[in-house]
Amino acid sequence: MADKDTLGRAGEDRAARHLQRLGYRVLDRNWRTRTGEIDLVVAAGDVVVVVEVKTRRSDGFGDPFEAVDARKQARLWRLAMExxxxxxxxxQGRRLRIDAIGIVGADPATGRLEHWEDVA
Incomplete structure (x- = not known):
């Protein structure tokens, strides 16, 4: 597994733990289709949330949320519908929301975590 993949997986693990502490239940992880992948799908109460996780060692290449541009948002909605x-x-009986979690730090387990709700 490439180093970038290891970093991404560690970030997704931390994001899942963060969401579980907030009361969400993880329904799916790394769900793939021919058109793309959803990092996490979680649910709590009356909402199902598709979560895009972006992990960076530093913000030297920009904020992780910059990668969740209009094109990525549209793709997330298409994947959510799939x-x-x-x-x-x-x-059934729940609304759908798209969130993003950005993690910045050499160690995703201790790096800065930001959770933005309803990004798309």
């Missing part, structure tokens, strides 16, 4: 079609039982 996930819903494949998992209709999980969304």
């Amino acid at each position: 996930w819903i079609a494949a998992h209709p039982d999980h969304v």
Whole structure:
């Protein structure tokens, strides 16, 4: 596994723990289709949330949230619709939201974590 993949996986693990501490239940991780991948799908109460996780060793190449541009947001919505079609039982009576979590630090377990809700 490449170093970048290891960093990304560690960031996703931390994001999942963060969301679980907030009361979310992880429904899916790294869900893939031909058109892309969803990092995390979580649920709490009346909401299902598709979460994009961006992990960076430093902000030298920009803030992680800069990568969640309009094109990425549109792709996340398309993927969310595909996930819903494949998992209709999980969304009945719930609304859908797209969130992003950015983690910056050499060690994702201790780096700065920001959680932005409703990014798309």
